[in-house]
Amino acid sequence: MPGLELFLVCLTCVTLGVNLLAMVQSLWKKDRPYQYLAMFFMASSINYLDDLFWQIEGWKWCPSFVNIYIPFLMLMPPALYLYLKGLVKEKQPVHFFSQHGLGFWLALFLCLPYYLFDSTEKLNRLEAPAGTLTHHGLVTWGPTLALMALIPLGLIYVILSFKLLNNNLLKVKSFFSDISDKSLSWVRWILVTLVLVWLVSTSELLLPSNVTEKSVWALGFGWFELSWSLCFALLALNQQPVLVPKLTHKKTGNEQGVTKKYKKAPLSMAEIEDIKERLSSSAREHHLHRKSDLSLQNLAEHLDVSANKLSQVLNIHLNQGFYDYINNLRIKDACHQLIQSDQNILDIAFLVGFNSKSTFNKAFKKHTNTTPSAYKQQQSQIN
DSSP states (O other): OOHHHHHHHHHHHHHHHHHHHHHHHHHHHOSHHHHHHHHHHHHHHHHHHHHHHHHTTGGGTOGGGTTTTHHHHTTHHHHHHHHHHHHTTOOOOSOHHHHSOHHHHHHHHHHHHHHTSOHHHHHHHHHSOTTOOOOOTHHHHHHHHHHHHHHHHHHHHHHHHHHHHHHHHHHHHHHBSOOTTTSOHHHHHHHHHHHHHHHHHHHTTTSOHHHHTSHHHHHHHHHHHHHHHHHHHHHHHHOOOOOOOSOOOEEOTTOOEEOHHHHHSOOOHHHHHHHHHHHHHHHHHTOGGGOTTOBHHHHHHHHTSOHHHHHHIIIIISOOOHHHHHHHHHHHHHHHHHHHOOOOHHHHHHHTTOSOHHHHHHHHHHHHSSOHHHHHHHHHHHO
């Protein structure tokens, strides 16, 4: 085996090892979301086993294993979606294959004629020069059609996953002032790259073999798959479930957060003004916004009001969600510190309650339309 081919085999083995290890660690966690994560890595491992099978020319001694991996590919999109659904504590399906196994059963149906095809004839077809093959209907096109079906199936679950992430973002912003470990923003990038992997993998079916068999293509795609697998495994295994209280917001036409509880228990004007005054007094005297782990429940307990009433005042009567309200206080505090204090920007960011400079810069830009350093420079010139 030439050196390059041996290197590609080693690269595939390492990627396979990453997926197998991630699968075992997922099973070790035992929680429901990680069981679906294990299913994802199991299906991915079978895919890389197929890559290895072709690289070592295993089809020559066992043609029956050709295309066995295809139905398992169909498990990856729903498994990833259900892993995310479990992270945000939404209801999980009781029977996976009856509720989310359509892709698997469809691929199995399309590939079955090929699996039952005579092994000797199958080997002859695999060894035949390109352009000399006789087509046998579903036997020939079944596996290709199954692979093509992965694109719409994957896109459906990617769309569902993005919808899930957006709903989760709304929920965590309603209850927490620091959402860095709860927003699942890393998943968005993982989903985008996963779609690219699916598209590139499927496009190999349409590209000429003299392109897909080039060393540059194989090496580039091999490194990409290894990098993606490693990043996803590390991030997914370290992500803790997002625990959000039951108070959930329902979007209306003007994008204000309104809950059914608000309608059932409307506040009087006296209560609204009282809570507003408590909020204002708390911000002036206690600087609770400087607590990086401040939550809606913490603030409600400090003000001696229910979390539902506080949320109602913030969303309906102050036109701000909890996250935006606290960040607004932090940015106002930061603006004051930038003018009055000699501390550097990072120290100020930590002082007012942010956990990272990037989060601080993003929030500062959103609320002031400028950067902290530019704001400080502008104010120094004015003064």
